[in-house]
Amino acid sequence: MNITGSTLVAGVRFTFLLGSAQRLPPAGPAAFFLVAVLSVCADFLLSLFLVNVAEYYYASGLTSSTFWIAQALVVAWLLTLWARRPAWIWSVATWLLLISLFVRAVVCPILSTDPEFDDAWLTFEQGSFVVALGGWMFVSALRIWRWLEPPWHNAHVALFALLTAIGIALPHHYVTYRPGYVLGNYGKLDEFDDIDASDAFVIEDLFAEQDQRVDATLAALAPQRPGHVDIYLVALAGYASENVFNNEVQYVRTLFESRFDAKGRSMVLVNHLDTLKDTPLATERNLRRTLKGIAKRIDVDEDMVFLFLTSHGSDDHAFAIELGNLALQQITPDSLANAIDEAGIRWRVAAISACYSGGYVKPLSASTALVMTAARSDRTSFGCGTDSDITYFGRAYFSEALNQTDDFVAAFTIAKDAIAKRERADGETPSEPQIASAALIEAKLAEWRSQQQPGPPLPFVAPIKNARPATADAQ
Numbered sequence: 468m469n470i471t472g473s474t475l476v477a478g479v480r481f482t483f484l485l486g487s488a489q490r491l492p493p494a495g496p497a498a499f500f501l502v503a504v505l506s507v508c509a510d511f512l513l514s515l516f517l518v519n520v521a522e523y524y525y526a527s528g529l530t531s532s533t534f535w536i537a538q539a540l541v542v543a544w545l546l547t548l549w550a551r552r553p554a555w556i557w558s559v560a561t562w563l564l565l566i567s568l569f570v571r572a573v574v575c576p577i578l579s580t581d582p583e584f585d586d587a588w589l590t591f592e593q594g595s596f597v598v599a600l601g602g603w604m605f606v607s608a609l610r611i612w613r614w615l616e617p618p619w620h621n622a623h624v625a626l627f628a629l630l631t632a633i634g635i636a637l638p639h640h641y642v643t644y645r646p647g648y649v650l651g652n653y654g655k656l657d658e659f660d661d662i663d664a665s666d667a668f669v670i671e672d673l674f675a676e677q678d679q680r681v682d683a684t685l686a687a688l689a690p691q692r693p694g695h696v697d698i699y700l701v702a703l704a705g706y707a708s709e710n711v712f713n714n715e716v717q718y719v720r721t722l723f724e725s726r727f728d729a730k731g732r733s734m735v736l737v738n739h740l741d742t743l744k745d746t747p748l749a750t751e752r753n754l755r756r757t758l759k760g761i762a763k764r765i766d767v768d769e770d771m772v773f774l775f776l777t778s779h780g781s782d783d784h785a786f787a788i789e790l791g792n793l794a795l796q797q798i799t800p801d802s803l804a805n806a807i808d809e810a811g812i813r814w815r816v817a818a819i820s821a822c823y824s825g826g827y828v829k830p831l832s833a834s835t836a837l838v839m840t841a842a843r844s845d846r847t848s849f850g851c852g853t854d855s856d857i858t859y860f861g862r863a864y865f866s867e868a869l870n871q872t873d874d875f876v877a878a879f880t881i882a883k884d885a886i887a888k889r890e891r892a893d894g895e896t897p898s899e900p901q902i903a904s905a906a907l908i909e910a911k912l913a914e915w916r917s918q919q920q921p922g923p924p925l926p927f928v929a930p931i932k933n934a935r936p937a938t939a940d941a942q
Contacts, residue, residue, distance in 0.1 A: 470491065470494050471497045471498045475498055475502070475561070475565075477558075477562070477614075478561055478562040478565040481565075481566065482562075482566045485610065486610050486613065486614055487614055493555045493557065493558055494557050496557050498557065498561045499557050499560050502561050502564045506535055506536060506564055506567075507529070509568050510532045510535075513646045516576070517579050530782070534642065538567075538634075538638065539560045539635070542560075542635060543563055545634070546634075547559055559611065562607075563604075563608075563635060566603065566607045570604070571600075574599045575646070593644075593896055594894050600639065602632070604631060604635045604636055605628050605629060605631070606628075608628035608629075640896065642845075643847060670793070673748070677748055677752070681756045681757055684734045684757075685734070685757065685760035685764065688734065688764055689731030689732050690764065691765045695769075695918055696769055696915040697729075697769075697770045698723070698771045698772070699761055699765060700719070700734070700773045700775070701733075701734060701735075701757055701773070702715075702720055702734075702775040703716065703777070703778075704735070705738055705749045705777070705778030706738060706778040707740065707790045708789060708853075709852065710856075710929075711852070711853075711856060711857060711861075712778055712851070713737055713739040713741070713742065714856055715775075715858065718928075719775055719865050720735055721925065722870075722925050725925055726873075726921050726922040726923070727921065728920075734747075734757065735747075736749040736750070736753050750796065751788065751795075751796045751798050752796070754803075754806060758774075758807060758809075758812060759809065762810040762812050767812060768813065771815060771911065771912075772812050773815070774815060774818070775820070776798070776803075776819050776820065776821070777820040778821050780819075780821030780822040782822075782845070784823055784824075785798070786803075786824075800826050800830035800831070801830055804831055807831070814908065814911050815835070815836050815837075816837040817837070817838045817839070818839045818840075819839070819840045819841065820841040820860045822842055822847040823842060823846065824840035824848065825842055825899075828840055832905075833905070834905045835908050835911070836903075838903040838904075839875075840902075841859070841860035842901070846898045847896070848898040848900075849890065849893075850862065857929065859886050859890070859898070860882065863882035863883075864878060866927035867881070874916065876904055876912070879902050882900065883902075
């Protein structure tokens with residue numbers, strides 16, 4: 468058997484916690500590249516196996532697979548260099564990647580039996596995954612380093628095994644593993660089959676009347692008051708298949724109208740079965756039209772616009788716009804920034820509640836803007852799913868913090884602490900909500916607060932009763 472084959476056989480033995488009596492020379496990159504290809508294929512097949520219904524295919528799944536490959540190579544390079552055995556980098560990297568591949572293939576299907584497993588977005592309980600990966604890697608690494616360095620004392624071997632396990636497992640406490648080549652069905656409306664046929668609902672008519680709906684809603688808004696800083700709310704719920712997003716925008720509208728003097732100065736754009744007939748849809752086109760229309764009705768030098776968007780988000784920072792199986796334009800950081808700039812809205816507050824929403828901070832930032840997001844650009848946020856009434860961010864910021872203060876920046880600090888506490892209690896990876904502010908916008912907000920007296924606190928009560936259970940809670 469050639470050196471590549473022998474290296475792979477030794478790797479299989481180490482993977483199954485066995486030693487190897489055969490002495491081998493250091494391998495070249497061939498075995499590592501072979502296992503790397505196998506690792507990518509395994510992630511793809513694993514996503515096919517675990518997903519509820521294969522609905523979306525993403526090349527971005529390569530990001531997760533590439534991380535495993537690079538991780539094995541970096542850890543092997545550092546440890547073989549420290550052990551003064553740099554020639555063994557390819558052999559050790561091959562074995563570490565093979566072991567991690569085995570752990571993923573075994574542990575992920577087991578974790579998928581957890582009722583909390585998200586079989587659409589393939590999101591695992593990270594704590595259990597990291598412990599399983601680290602434990603197995605440690606025992607396997609004991610075999611590797613004992614075989615590679617027979618003269619070493621047991622404590623020396625254990626140290627290198629521990630460093631190996633930490634190097635492979637610990638990053639996955641912070642970088643969520645998801646074999647995301649294939650994503651599934653999130654309980655979507657199937658071509659509007661859930662709509663009563665007696666409603667004679669016609670999709671073409673729905674979209675044809677959107678401009679009229681937006682314009683009529685804009686025309687009904689209360690005028691701005693000269694000499695008074697008015698705040699206008701635009702709230703958008705982008706994902707039709709889950710009540711939680713509609714719940715949030717309806718509550719936020721009521722909160723702003725009753726507590727922050729925005730009665731008659733708020734409008735919502737919603738994708739939801741219950742609002743199809745009377746509310747403008749949450750689409751990028753409608754959002755652009757809405758922002759332009761509001762800019763014409765306010766004094767852009769005096770008044771403010773509070774923009775709240777809530778939906779799912781992807782790791783490339785696309786904000787999900789979903790309505791059944793219709794192909795709709797997704798919102799991106801650049802497209803949202805462009806829509807605000809085109810409208811000419813100067814003073815604004817933007818709150819984006821979605822996974823990876825931190826990607827919106829930089830594009831939306833300005834000296835006259837306050838930007839808040841539910842998560843860091845590389846983190847998920849929590850609280851969505853069909854069993855949820857309101858997201859973690861929505862509850863902490865709007866329902867809790869803004870019922871304590873009318874200072875939007877102070878409310879963010881309160882909400883961030885509350886979210887962190889809840890995530891720790893639930894064992895979630897911290898979402899780390901983000902904020903970007905500036906002296907000019909904070910001065911404008913202070914002026915607004917000086918001219919209005921907050922109404923009484925308004926507790927959140929879900930307006931829609933969720934009907935079916937869910938397994939997901941990451942946005």
